[in-house]
Structures are given as C-alpha cells and as structure tokens.
Amino acid sequence: MKFQLTEDQLMIKQAAREFAQNELKPGVIERDSHMKYPAEQVQRMGELGLLGMMVNPEYGGGGMDTVSYVLAMEELSKIDNSCSVIMSVNNSLVCWGLEKYGTEEQKRKYLPNLTAGDKIGAFCLSEPEAGSDATSQRTTAEDKGDYYLLNGTKNWITNGGSASVYLVMAQTDVAKGSKGINCLIVEKGMDGFIVGAKEDKLGIRSSDTNTLIFNDVKVPKENRIGDNGFGFTFAMQTLSGGRIGIAAQALGIAAGAYELALDYAKTRKAFGKEISQHQAIQFKLADMATEIEAARLLVYHAAWLKDQNQNYDLASSMAKVFASEVAMRTTVEAVQIHGGYGYVKEYHVERLMRDAKITQIYEGTSEVQRIVISRSILK
Numbered sequence: 001m002k003f004q005l006t007e008d009q010l011m012i013k014q015a016a017r018e019f020a021q022n023e024l025k026p027g028v029i030e031r032d033s034h035m036k037y038p039a040e041q042v043q044r045m046g047e048l049g050l051l052g053m054m055v056n057p058e059y060g061g062g063g064m065d066t067v068s069y070v071l072a073m074e075e076l077s078k079i080d081n082s083c084s085v086i087m088s089v090n091n092s093l094v095c096w097g098l099e100k101y102g103t104e105e106q107k108r109k110y111l112p113n114l115t116a117g118d119k120i121g122a123f124c125l126s127e128p129e130a131g132s133d134a135t136s137q138r139t140t141a142e143d144k145g146d147y148y149l150l151n152g153t154k155n156w157i158t159n160g161g162s163a164s165v166y167l168v169m170a171q172t173d174v175a176k177g178s179k180g181i182n183c184l185i186v187e188k189g190m191d192g193f194i195v196g197a198k199e200d201k202l203g204i205r206s207s208d209t210n211t212l213i214f215n216d217v218k219v220p221k222e223n224r225i226g227d228n229g230f231g232f233t234f235a236m237q238t239l240s241g242g243r244i245g246i247a248a249q250a251l252g253i254a255a256g257a258y259e260l261a262l263d264y265a266k267t268r269k270a271f272g273k274e275i276s277q278h279q280a281i282q283f284k285l286a287d288m289a290t291e292i293e294a295a296r297l298l299v300y301h302a303a304w305l306k307d308q309n310q311n312y313d314l315a316s317s318m319a320k321v322f323a324s325e326v327a328m329r330t331t332v333e334a335v336q337i338h339g340g341y342g343y344v345k346e347y348h349v350e351r352l353m354r355d356a357k358i359t360q361i362y363e364g365t366s367e368v369q370r371i372v373i374s375r376s377i378l379k
C-alpha cells in the first residue's frame with residue numbers, strides 16, 4: 001500500500017493550484033454575483049489540458065490517470081466551483097463516456113474539440129419528473145429507421161447553454177424499462193432543439209444550468225452510443241465515474257474553506273489573543289482537518305480503483321456521499337469561525353458554503369448514494 005503521489009501527480013496538483021489562485025480567484029466573486037459565464041477561464045482550461053485530462057492523446061487528451069484528475073479538481077474547487085463543475089462534466093461524463101463507449105467515428109468527430117475546450121459537452125439525464133428515479137425517462141427517441149425522433153424536456157443541465165455536444169438519454173421502448181433507453185449525441189443547432197431558461201441558482205452561479213427542449217429533433221442513428229437499449233447502463237456507468245469528480249469537488253470545497261478558516265483564525269484576535277488560541281476554535285479546526293483527510297482518502301481511493309480497472313461503483317458513491325457531507329459541515333463551520341466577515345462575499349467562505357450544497361444533490365443525491373451503497377453491501 002502506497003500513500004505517496006508520484007512526481008507527475010504532484011506537478012499537476014501544483015499547476016492546478018497556481019492556475020486556480022492566479023487565474024480563477026480574480027473575478028470569482030463578481031462572476032458568481034452576476035451569473036457571468038467564465039468563458040475566458042474555460043478557454044484557458046482547454047489550453048492547459050484540464051478539459052480532457054484522462055482522454056487518450058490520440059484524441060487530443062492528456063492521457064492522465066484519474067488520481068491526477070481528482071487532484072486538479074480539488075485545487076480548482078477550492079476557488080471556483082463553477083469552473084470545476086464545467087471541468088467535471090466535460091471530463092467525466094462527456095469525454096469519458098464517449099471514449100469508453102463511442103464508435104471510432106464518434107470519438108474522432110467529437111473528442112478533439114471537447115478536450116481542447118473549443119466545444120463543451122453536457123450530459124442530459126434529469127427531467128422534470130425523473131431525477132433520482134432515472135429509469136422513468138419521459139423523453140422519447142422513436143426509432144424511424146435511419147434516425148431517431150427525439151421529443152421531451154431535460155432539466156437542470158449543467159453547461160446547458162454553453163455546450164455544443166449533448167449526450168441525451170431517451171426512452172425508445174417503454175415496455176423494456178431501463179433496457180429500452182438510448183443515449184443519443186445531439187448537437188446544438190439541430191432543428192427542433194431549443195435551449196430553454198437558465199436557472200438562477202444558490203451556488204455554482206456562473207456555470208449555466210438550463211432546461212432543454214426537444215421538439216421532433218431528427219437524430220441520425222450513427223449518433224447512438226452503444227447498442228440499442230444501452231442508454232441506461234451507459235448513464236449509470238458514466239455517473240459512477242462522474243461521482244468521483246464531484247466527490248473531488250466536494251473535497252476541494254471543504255479543503256478551501258478550511259484553509260481560509262485556518263488563516264483567519266491565526267490573525268483575528270478576540271479576548272486578547274488570536275482566536276486560534278481558543279479551544280472552541282481549535283476543536284472546530286481539528287474536526288475539519290480530520291474529516292477532510294478521511295474524505296480525501298475515500299476520493300483518492302475511488303480514483304485509484306478506477307485507474308486499476310477495478311470496480312469503483314461502491315467506492316465512488318461512498319466518496320461522494322461522505323465528501324459532500326464533509327463539504328457542507330466544513331463550510332458552515334468556516335463561516336462560523338469568520339463570524340460576521342464570513343457572512344459577506346469578499347471573504348469567499350459564504351460562496352463555498354452555497355456551492356457545497358449542490359454536491360449533495362447532483363450526479364445522484366446523498367439518498368441515491370446510500371441506495372447504491374446499501375444495495376452493494378447487502379447483496
């Protein structure tokens with residue numbers, strides 16, 4: 001058992017940290033306040049290779065391991081979770097899914113642009129009435145011979161407005177339940193595809209989250225990923241890896257809030273000494289550090305299992321549920337340590353607290369993770 005990161009992994013972590021501190025931190029409060037999409041930052045992420053980290057270099061990716069990816073996610077998430085969710089969806093849900101299950105033609109057509117950041121991807125599973133209960137897809141993909149006729153609505157889609165490539169889950173044969181679902185690659189601009197309202201969110205406010213509407217969109221058969229009926233398995237397998245990315249995001253949020261609280265506690269004075277000298281604050285910091293370390297081990301372990309080609313479904317759910325709950329607890333305490341300053345935007349911790357909440361909801365709620373975990377340990 002080795003607990004040491006390699007030289008390459010340490011370099012990636014450091015590079016991601018410098019990028020986040022130098023290029024994401026300036027303007028992050030303003031982007032969050034005004035829901036301003038981080039277009040320049042995303043372009044830089046593409047140039048730096050952060051948008052297709054694990055993709056084979058043959059398709060324009062970085063050919064890196066999952067551990068490197070979570071290290072980078074953690075560093076970006078300490079600062080800007082709108083950027084890190086864009087990165088996570090593009091890497092783990094879209095590029096990974098396409099590379100693992102796409103045809104050679106699909107990979108050559110889409111991956112080089114997605115890894116470079118010239119195009120951004122979105123993963124479209126959630127619907128107004130199908131979030132956690134993902135088999136109940138109402139969006140339909142009717143088989144019309146050489147194309148599918150796509151009709152329906154998708155909700156809360158990360159990168160909904162900014163994406164150009166959409167992986168859309170839809171029901172082709174309702175009688176077959178989860179075995180009747182297909183995943184289709186839909187491109188922005190296809191007739192009948194409308195990007196709907198952008199959500200005004202609690203956190204991750206500068207990433208765009210939209211409703212998508214499909215009205216008789218003709219999607220060519222060659223845009224289906226995998227065999228007929230593979231869509232639900234595709235979604236579950238892809239989300240299993242995606243949850244490692246979100247767990248890393250949650251870890252970064254917790255670690256970022258902790259770093260801020262630690263610094264603040266060493267400088268702020270009350271009752272004649274730094275507040276870090278008061279046991280009430282020391283115990284909070286001790287609990288934060290301990291929980292973050294436990295979350296980190298779960299996240300790195302899930303990533304490592306994926307790199308070893310071992311099953312990571314259980315590990316990714318454990319990492320996500322634990323890290324997201326640590327993120328929530330840690331950010332609440334970080335605001336508390338900052339007192340009144342914590343409640344205002346310029347100290348960054350209130351934003352991290354708002355961002356933390358979504359990690360307990362998207363890519364499978366904490367309740368869904370507990371379903372996955374309990375089914376696995378009871379089977």
Ligand code: COS
Pocket residue numbers: 125126131132133134135178232233236237239240313362363364365368371372
């Ligand atoms: N890999 C491969 N196959 C999987 C799988 C996985 N990780 N998870 C489930 N499947 C398969 C099952 O084996 C089952 O196939 P069989 O009928 O051959 O056994 C099929 O998919 C249906 O699975 P299941 O019966 O477990 O479906 P449920 O309706 O009970 O739902 C949960 C299972 C709740 C785990 C699933 O719907 C889920 O993950 N929901 C949350 C979705 C989500 O993350 N939404 C957020 C949107 S993205 S932001």
